[in-house]
Amino acid sequence: xxxxxxxxxxxxxxxxxxxxxxxxxxxxxxxxxxxxxxxxxxxxxxxxxxxxxxxxxxxxxxxxxxxxxxxxxxxxxxxxxxxxxxxxxxxxxxxxxxxxxxxxxxxxxxxxxxxxxxxxxxxxxxxxxxxxxxxxxxxxxxxxxxxxxxxxxxxxxxxxxxxxxxxxxxxxxxxxxxxxxxxxxxxxxxxxxxxxxxxxxxxxxxxxxxxxxxxxxxxxxxxxxxxxxxxxxxxxxxxxxxxxxxxxxxxxxxxxxxxxxxxxxxxxxxxxxxxxxxxxxxxxxxxxxxxxxxxxxxxxxxxxxxxxxxxxxxxxxxxxxxxxxxxxxxxxxxxxxxxxxxxxxxxxxxxxxxxxx
Amino acid sequence: xxxxxxxxxxxxxxxxxxxxxxxxxxxxxxxxxxxxxxxxxxxxxxxxxxxxxxxxxxxxxxxxxxxxxxxxxxxxxxxxxxxxxxxxxxxxxxxxxxxxxxxxxxxxxxxxxxxxxxxxxxxxxxxxxxxxxxxxxxxxxxxxxxxxxxxxxxxxxxxxxxxxxxxxxxxxxxxxxxxxxxxxxxxxxxxxxxxxxxxxxxxxxxxxxxxxxxxxxxxxxxxxxxxxxxxxxxxxxxxxxxxxxxxxxxxxxxxxxxxxxxxxxxxxxxxxxxxxxxxxxxxxxxxxxxxxxxxxxxxxxxxxxxxxxxxxxxxxxxxxxxxxxxxxxxxxxxxxxxxxxxxxxxxxxxxxxxxxx
Numbered sequence: 164x165x166x167x168x169x170x171x172x173x174x175x176x177x178x179x180x181x182x183x184x185x186x187x188x189x190x191x192x193x194x195x196x197x198x199x200x201x202x203x204x205x206x207x208x209x210x211x212x213x214x215x216x217x218x219x220x221x222x223x224x225x226x227x228x229x230x231x232x233x234x235x236x237x238x239x240x241x242x243x244x245x246x247x248x249x250x251x252x253x254x255x256x257x258x259x260x261x262x263x264x265x266x267x268x269x270x271x272x273x274x275x276x277x278x279x280x281x282x283x284x285x286x287x288x289x290x291x292x293x294x295x296x297x298x299x300x301x302x303x304x305x306x307x308x309x310x311x312x313x314x315x316x317x318x319x320x321x322x323x324x325x326x327x328x329x330x331x332x333x334x335x336x337x338x339x340x341x342x343x344x345x346x347x348x349x350x351x352x353x354x355x356x357x358x359x360x361x362x363x364x365x366x367x368x369x370x371x372x373x374x375x376x377x378x379x380x381x382x383x384x385x386x387x388x389x390x391x392x393x394x395x396x397x398x399x400x401x402x403x404x405x406x407x408x409x410x411x412x413x414x415x416x417x418x419x420x421x422x423x424x425x426x427x428x429x430x431x432x433x434x435x436x437x438x439x440x441x442x443x444x445x446x447x448x449x450x451x452x453x454x455x456x457x458x459x460x461x462x463x464x465x466x467x468x469x470x471x472x473x474x475x476x477x478x479x480x481x482x483x484x485x486x487x488x489x490x491x492x493x494x495x496x497x498x499x500x501x502x503x504x505x506x507x508x509x510x511x512x513x514x515x516x517x518x519x520x
Numbered sequence: 521x522x523x524x525x526x527x528x529x530x531x532x533x534x535x536x537x538x539x540x541x542x543x544x545x546x547x548x549x550x551x552x553x554x555x556x557x558x559x560x561x562x563x564x565x566x567x568x569x570x571x572x573x574x575x576x577x578x579x580x581x582x583x584x585x586x587x588x589x590x591x592x593x594x595x596x597x598x599x600x601x602x603x604x605x606x607x608x609x610x611x612x613x614x615x616x617x618x619x620x621x622x623x624x625x626x627x628x629x630x631x632x633x634x635x636x637x638x639x640x641x642x643x644x645x646x647x648x649x650x651x652x653x654x655x656x657x658x659x660x661x662x663x664x665x666x667x668x669x670x671x672x673x674x675x676x677x678x679x680x681x682x683x684x685x686x687x688x689x690x691x692x693x694x695x696x697x698x699x700x701x702x703x704x705x706x707x708x709x710x711x712x713x714x715x716x717x718x719x720x721x722x723x724x725x726x727x728x729x730x731x732x733x734x735x736x737x738x739x740x741x742x743x744x745x746x747x748x749x750x751x752x753x754x755x756x757x758x759x760x761x762x763x764x765x766x767x768x769x770x771x772x773x774x775x776x777x778x779x780x781x782x783x784x785x786x787x788x789x790x791x792x793x794x795x796x797x798x799x800x801x802x803x804x805x806x807x808x809x810x811x812x813x814x815x816x817x818x819x820x821x822x823x824x825x826x827x828x829x830x831x832x833x834x835x836x837x838x839x840x841x842x843x844x845x846x847x848x849x850x851x852x853x854x855x856x857x858x859x860x861x862x863x864x865x866x867x868x869x870x871x872x873x874x875x876x877x
Contacts, residue, residue: 205684205686205687206654206655206684304557334556334557334714337556339759339760342819343817343819343828346817346819361684361685361686362685363685363686364685364821367820367821368819368820368821368826369819387820387843388820388843388845391823391843392843401686402686404823405689405823406689407686407689446823448823448841448842469720469721469723470720470723470741471717471720471721472716472717472720472744472756472757473800473801473802473824473839474802474841489841492802
């Protein structure tokens with residue numbers, strides 16, 4: 164396993180153009196050995212380009228890639244010892260599960276008793292050991308994806324396992340099982356796992372560290388809790404969390420922040436704000452049902468009350484603005500209006516779409 | 521007047537693709553087919569469209585044999601998982617195409633096309649070519665085309681599954697309003713999904729499918745609150761409902777020797793004996809008076825945290841409503857909200873739910 168460093172890496176697919184149109188703007192990042200990472204962003208944000216640069220499928224326009232300090236920028240995929248898992252399971256349909264798992268080792272001319280031992284060990288971790296003699300094509304989608312993964316795990320020399328949306332074809336309840344296995348593998352083998360996805364839920368569940376990308380740039384890198392509670396930009400606030408963070412353009416009046424006709428008091432020196440482009444964000448999870456006279460409480464009309472099973476989502480209106488609030492499924496609400504309390508420590512303040520508090 | 525299926529079975533090889541499917545669907549209503557991949561949802565939709573033969577059974581529409589009609593006489597519109605459009609035509613031409621085939625008057629074609637474009641929010645994109653659109657926009661075109669057709673049956677086969685997470689979230693939100701506005705009293709809309717959240721949000725009639733069979737057919741709320749079997753409870757909950765074997769004896773629920781629970785009021789009339797008990801992840805909380813469990817690991821998902829717990833071979837998943845970081849391998853005291861407990865018999869059939877009178 165290895166530490167992966169990308170230094171001042173940038174990429175364009177049109178290097179001849181007069182003005183460089185970057186698919187990936189210059190950035191540096193270090194991925195530490197044995198950890199779980201997710202690279203998260205919408206289609207076209209540059210995440211697959213980043214993955215392909217790590218695996219060697221794409222050579223970057225500029226910058227260097229180091230594996231454990233060794234420059235591999237110009238090295239082909241084959242000599243990088245990267246294992247990859249793609250959206251759709253890539254397995255040898257004519258082979259058994261055992262033959263599938265043994266294949267990378269046979270190619271590397273490993274002795275047969277080591278192969279046997281290693282294959283069984285990995286199969287046991289992946290809970291495939293009861294299926295070793297079965298034809299691979301007879302397995303379920305998640306088991307097939309485990310075989311793709313297992314072929315990476317049987318090799319001792321793998322630097323990292325790169326996964327591009329590996330759970331796309333897997334049903335929700337099987338995803339749960341597969342994610343769990345991935346984590347166990349990470350703990351057992353200390354494999355660096357890098358997981359590319361557009362699905363914030365998957366990223367938050369899987370990774371210890373999430374790299375959020377937008378328009379070819381890394382906009383924030385941090386653990387799930389940081390991204391959720393203190394998103395660095397309004398884009399991250401929108402992209403992380405479901406529903407997106409409630410977000411309002413506001414103005415400043417004396418020591419208060421004004422959204423619509425409502426004034427809120429925050430624990431932040433508003434005199435430090437220079438720009439007119441000020442936004443306030445609050446997660447629907449952090450809003451509480453309040454009393455009328457309480458500070459930072461807004462009276463709203465309830466427009467919609469949806470039952471999602473695990474929780475209820477209220478869509479409320481005040482001063483032509485919309486606010487979404489998550490409440491307990493069993494909460495009794497007997498009126499069309501409701502008072503919502505916005506705790507100051509849970510409010511995020513953005514100047515030119517960048518977090519200030 | 522209705523669409524009626526009677527005992528439709530399709531068994532091309534030894535496996536059932538459709539197994540004794542019977543239902544009645546009313547005009548002006550929305551039906552969600554909820555089930556995992558390969559549960560028969562797509563096969564059933566194709567059967568209704570006339571794209572899929574079957575071995576036995578009948579399909580009636582307004583008391584006429586629908587299955588005897590060729591595809592083009594059925595007046596059915598289908599939207600697929602893949603974004604299927606005419607790539608060489610503009611947005612406008614794509615939507616107008618089926619209407620032109622039907623040789624409608626130019627003026628009424630124009631009216632219907634413009635109306636559908638407006639409905640799906642593609643105003644301003646009329647003259648764009650398909651390849652100039654994002655995936656979400658392409659799927660809106662397919663949707664608009666099926667709306668414009670004013671088909672008597674609209675079939676939507678997991679239309680959001682190939683879209684970015686955030687877009688899916690946004691469209692899911694729009695769909696509900698769209699469907700209630702667009703669904704005329706003359707047409708039936710059938711929507712397939714693997715996602716229980718989606719079914720809850722669409723809030724229509726819900727048909728739960730597994731292995732080619734219909735397991736339950738009721739409202740979204742009822743299927744969630746009163747799942748007929750453990751299988752239904754698995755399919756309609758994300759994370760899946762926790763189940764544990766145990767018994768009722770002497771006013772107690774006994775799971776194992778040191779794991780006993782107070783008998784809730786709604787179980788008072790159940791006869792003593794063996795049951796399988798079900799409890800949702802959201803009904804477990806950390807509480808000092810709870811039962812000791814070992815935390816195997818915790819994972820954050822979106823804006824929630826899952827705790828994977830174990831006590832003497834009983835594995836449960838608890839859902840915390842915020843992001844919490846708890847170290848694994850420690851003891852946690854877990855309170856189980858017995859008032860929300862389900863009892864299933866040993867054949868996995870529902871005996872008592874907390875929502876039954």
